Amino acid sequence: MSWDFKNDSKGDSKKVEFTKFPEGITRVRVVGLEPYIRWNHWLNALKKGINCAGKGCAICEVRNRQKENNEIPSYNMARRFSIWVINRETGKLEVLEQGVTFFEDLRDIMEELADDGKTLRDVDLKIRRKGEKTNTTYRISVDTESPLSESDEKLMEEMFDLSEYFRPSTLEQTIAIV
Secondary structure, eight states: OOTTOOOOOOOOOOOOOBOOOOSEEEEEEEOSSSOEEEEEEEETTTTEEEEOOOTTOHHHHHHHHHHHTTOOOSSEEEEEEEEEEEETTTTEEEEEEEOHHHHHHHHHHHHHHHHTTOOGGGEEEEEEEESOTTSOEEEEEEEEEOOOOHHHHHHHTTOOOHHHHTOOOOHHHHHHHO
């Protein structure tokens, strides 16, 4: 994975905490070096998402047939971006998961920091969330600059490759679901 938002990795199932953004301000320190990116199918009937199996994905095939027939696709699809953060509000190592716009804003901040010889690991970010479910906006800004603490370093020892966690469903699993 890289900051150019290409996805071609695989995954496993360890327990992780996900960052939640209540309305207002949440402070985080990005400690992952780059986002993990994947395509995710939303299954309304099951009220859950599954990671795309890639080439030969049965859900993608159903979606493509429906589009060709000018039908509304039965399954939604979204590109999801994930990166390790330390949530300053909870004090925990968490996975921050959002869409492309959020991560483009994060990349812009990363590039501005690089101009000053800094990285996202050098600063805490202030993320302001406004709005409700379908009308939510985020504003990301640099909050404070400080080195990682010993407790931050200890938390970072729990990080693992997110491709292990977000392993896509097999073609067989996807066919069984469809």
